[in-house]
Amino acid sequence: MAETILLAAAALIFLGVVLGVLRLVLGPTAVDRVAAIDMLTITSISLIALYALVAGRFIYLDVALVYGVLSFLAVLAVARYLERGP
């Protein structure tokens, strides 16, 4: 029962990722694309944590943590770059 619900949750998250990727590809401006990437990275943190749960490995959470740090920096760097102007 619990496994089925987990599978459904993973499928839902996957659909959300697909929609985010569509926005990433279609996004008319750079800001739209970066916003899509921001959303995708947070979703990826959830997915990594879910994988840690499925695999039963505590240390995979380290990966989620570091991924959070680096993706935040990436979005901040691009935002600052856009702000600086062309």
Add this chain to the structure above:
Amino acid sequence: MSSRDVNATPFALRGFVWLWLLLVAIWLAVSSTFAVESVLAGALISAALAAFFARRFDIWGGIRVSPGRVYHFLLYTGAFLRELVHANIAMMRYVYAPRIQIEPGIVTVKTRLKSPIGRLALANSISLTPGSLVLDLEGDEMLVHCLDLRGADPSEVARGMTRGIEAPLEKTFG
């Protein structure tokens, strides 16, 4: 600043102590063990980092802790979490509507918070509650992008944004 602070610990030292305690707590949580050597290594590394950063970033010196402040911080947390869930559900109504009918706009919000950490917490709280997104913060004015201003009085919207959050934050961080 009250007159009591004359006898208080120096600014940098207080910042060091709080930063050190916070970093040790985070170290313990991240490593999730209480083995002696791990705790020792964490305490040493945190002390080194706190000594390095507390002098450079004056944000840490402004933190004071007292039972009243902790109580108001808990009040803030409760108000914030309620607001977060409430506003997320409101956002889902927009997202799942057959046709998205919104009227975005920008309002200015006034804040009376002075301490940097309190202002940061206020801005982050407003940004995290969907329907509002802080565009800029300068002086006592915040530019906030609102998702939907249909049939609403902007100044009322602006007041409603800080309601329940600003007062506990002011009592916590000053």
Add this chain to the structure above:
Amino acid sequence: MTELIGSIVILIGAVFLFSAGLGMFRMPDAFTRIQAGTKATTLGNTLVLIGIALYFPSWSLKLLIIAYFVFMTNPISSHALARAAYGLQGRCGGGVRLETAGTPDERSGP
């Protein structure tokens, strides 16, 4: 039993994550997309982490740190992004669409 509750909490979080993607796809302009996309994820991510903590209570401290970190960083990055979009709009005129309901001054009143 806790596993069942945990998986249901994870499912609720997944619904929020999905609606973040849907909002990202459906919203009309950059600001509203940032609003829909980067904030429903915060709650969704937190709920997923809470669900995992119900599965493995011994992991909860580390999950708390991850959730706290996302709570700290997500509004900052979306603010920086929105501010960049706001600046870009003034500079190149129409790079980002924004239907402002009047200028800030006249909307907020005296």
Add this chain to the structure above:
Amino acid sequence: MPRAAVIPLLVALGVVFGSVAINYSERTVLPPLAEAYVEMVPRELGAPNVITGILLNYRAFDTLGEVAVLFMVAAGVGLLLGGRAKTDDPDETQRTAAVPPSEIVRHGADILVPLVALFAAYIVVHGHLGPGGGFQGGAVAASCILLLVLAKPEYRVKFAQLSVMESLAGLLIVLLGVAGIVFAGGFLDNRILPLGEFGALFSAGAIPLLSVFLGAKVGCELSVIIGRFRA
């Protein structure tokens, strides 16, 4: 590229990744070489993380070479971009200062930089226990500098101090290696220190020490590269 062409491309991409994801199954039988390492590393080196054990002991000389390559990159970037950073081009500085970062980003960085530094230290110190190690921790440490550079335009990267630290860390790595020749089986042998209890923080001989020095070296090199590129 026309908008309509994007959709089939995405679908094709989805099919490829989907088939990979569906057919993925964790490898249960290891190839003989991997099996030998998996069996040997915990027993001989006392490190639960086999990769770090290999990188910092059996292949430690290669790791030293990789760090040297990174050093060459940092030096090259400094050679190419260092001159420009010194000239006070008014146009350049004016453009950088045109839009200062907002108060939220500045104070957010004040809070986040110590946390990120702590994560970096955690990853470096736990290199032999979990995923991570010197290289990864060094990269996170350098991201600290990146955060400072992004949030505070007035922040100046201190190249001289970083170079001294980087050279010191390199020297300590080589000294540890020589100590391995003198006291144990060969260059960079980790058994100059007791192996300790398996899975504890201070275990696996000199691997945590090596990891710390490697992290310092990599962090300094990447920080120098970031600092040179800002201009």
